[in-house]
Amino acid sequence: MFRQEVGIVKKLLITLMGALLIAGCGSSSSSTAPDIQPPPTTDIVTTGTITGFGSVIANGIEFNTDTATVTMNGEPGNLSDLRVGMMVSIRGTVNNETGAAVASQIMFSHEAEGPVRNINMFQNRFVVLGQTVMVDELTVFDDMSLDNMADGNMVRVSGHWRSQERIQATHVNRIADAYALGMMMKVKGEISQLNTATQQFNIGTQPCDYSAASLELGAADLANGLYVDVFSSSPMSNGDMLLDRVQAKDRDRDRDQLCDSDCDFEIEGYVTSFTSVTEFEVDGQPVTTTDTTTYVNGTVDTLALDVKLAVDGVMDEAGVLVADRIVFRFPSLVEIEADIEAIDTTAASVTLLGINVTTDESTLFRDHGSAGIVDFGFDDLVVGDRTEARAYLDEAVVVATRLERDDPDDDVTLKAPVETIAQPNVTLLGVLVATDQNTVFQNEAQEVIDADTFFALLKEGSIVKAQGIYDGASILASKLFLRDCEQSCM
Numbered sequence: 001m002f003r004q005e006v007g008i009v010k011k012l013l014i015t016l017m018g019a020l021l022i023a024g025c026g027s028s029s030s031s032t033a034p035d036i037q038p039p040p041t042t043d044i045v046t047t048g049t050i051t052g053f054g055s056v057i058a059n060g061i062e063f064n065t066d067t068a069t070v071t072m073n074g075e076p077g078n079l080s081d082l083r084v085g086m087m088v089s090i091r092g093t094v095n096n097e098t099g100a101a102v103a104s105q106i107m108f109s110h111e112a113e114g115p116v117r118n119i120n121m122f123q124n125r126f127v128v129l130g131q132t133v134m135v136d137e138l139t140v141f142d143d144m145s146l147d148n149m150a151d152g153n154m155v156r157v158s159g160h161w162r163s164q165e166r167i168q169a170t171h172v173n174r175i176a177d178a179y180a181l182g183m184m185m186k187v188k189g190e191i192s193q194l195n196t197a198t199q200q201f202n203i204g205t206q207p208c209d210y211s212a213a214s215l216e217l218g219a220a221d222l223a224n225g226l227y228v229d230v231f232s233s234s235p236m237s238n239g240d241m242l243l244d245r246v247q248a249k250d251r252d253r254d255r256d257q258l259c260d261s262d263c264d265f266e267i268e269g270y271v272t273s274f275t276s277v278t279e280f281e282v283d284g285q286p287v288t289t290t291d292t293t294t295y296v297n298g299t300v301d302t303l304a305l306d307v308k309l310a311v312d313g314v315m316d317e318a319g320v321l322v323a324d325r326i327v328f329r330f331p332s333l334v335e336i337e338a339d340i341e342a343i344d345t346t347a348a349s350v351t352l353l354g355i356n357v358t359t360d361e362s363t364l365f366r367d368h369g370s371a372g373i374v375d376f377g378f379d380d381l382v383v384g385d386r387t388e389a390r391a392y393l394d395e396a397v398v399v400a401t402r403l404e405r406d407d408p409d410d411d412v413t414l415k416a417p418v419e420t421i422a423q424p425n426v427t428l429l430g431v432l433v434a435t436d437q438n439t440v441f442q443n444e445a446q447e448v449i450d451a452d453t454f455f456a457l458l459k460e461g462s463i464v465k466a467q468g469i470y471d472g473a474s475i476l477a478s479k480l481f482l483r484d485c486e487q488s489c490m
Helices: 002-024 451-457
Strands: 041-053 056-058 061-064 069-072 075-077 087-095 101-108 112-120 125-128 131-134 140-142 154-162 166-176 185-195 200-203 206-209 227-232 245-248 264-276 279-282 285-288 294-296 308-315 321-329 334-344 349-352 355-358 364-367 386-394 397-406 412-422 425-428 431-434 440-442 463-470 474-483
Touching: 041 061, 041 364, 056 087, 061 087, 061 101, 087 154, 131 154, 131 185, 154 264, 264 321, 334 355, 349 386, 412 474, 425 463, 431 463, 440 451, 451 474
Parallel strands: 041 264, 069 101, 131 166, 140 166, 285 321, 294 321, 355 397, 364 397, 431 474, 440 474
Antiparallel strands: 041 056, 041 087, 056 061, 069 075, 087 101, 112 125, 112 154, 112 185, 125 131, 154 166, 185 200, 185 227, 200 206, 227 245, 264 279, 264 308, 279 285, 308 321, 334 349, 334 386, 334 412, 349 355, 386 397, 412 425, 412 463, 425 431, 463 474
């Protein structure tokens, strides 16, 4: 566990070393050293995506939730309201001896609720109430997918904030096919183009009319750049959102209610503001680094705007997270859909198409098979399960960001960087992908092209997606797609 490995263990060792030093300082054998014991538990606050149940798993920590209170959008909720993919803030304790974590509070608030507009399948994005919503391999859809999303569908979106007021969706669910009178719409964002004379402003590209709204912050406090939640239960008027309520909102969601100064804190999200390697924000949370900050999967020079991180540290009196450890999270270049050939429970890995795929504390598990297990996890997998893995490459290691069990299928899928090219074949992650006269080829613009044109576009490192039949050693591709990683891997 992230916390166990760094924060708790480090603090426990420091405490124990202090006790040993005190015990060793006595010059008389008759003197009695004080019996100094480490604290039994450490308070912790974590903000991240729910990756599994069995209790609640977020940021690699499995929290017992027997005594936890749940808040959903500021209202009392239930554990049954939570779903894999939702962004939550959790306050709890971790036992310093056993590593067992217990949650006392779980808080969830979605980023937008409203009608879908401007669906862009190629760029994997759409718009809700003026906010651009981006989806990737980690986005969990309930009761829908991007493929069957339609203009006007009413959806709820949970996710991370990125730069330029974009939402990186972690969970999307359809609440209705279309808006109906009285439905609540909601969106968060910064006020822009404020006009106090007409009583209007924009959130993103969404015009808002606050002339009849309840201002929980006061009209005099409205200002460009102010971060707010806005609510409406009225139909749009010429594209304007007629607001019922305007509420000032900290960008850090509910963290300010959960974490005091000196609070042990960890957060997963994107760098939303970057001044320097010692001054940046993750999902709106100010972060600073020190000479003792450690980095995993990257270096201090890897820090930049829109890089995804998991940050672990202590909150100071000014509300700045002082980072002990930063783990870089990378987009998934690899996609594999096939039957599980072997399982290594010790290494927490599976073999697909002869490729070893490792899981870790951040891997998201889902069961899309007929069993439909809600609290699905690694231990539920068996050899022969049809499984889809989304993963990144850590040098030669394939690390899964998402592992889903699906219903059986004859075809397999493999997407990965090209290793070798020898027309009519390519090699992906050591797997030979053969083509023949029946193979359909597609370029980055998703246009069908001939084999010669396709292979002329290829180079080592190009991202290629193959679908076809696997014979235990190679794939005979029925389809071979060239993918633009700037679009398909984000």
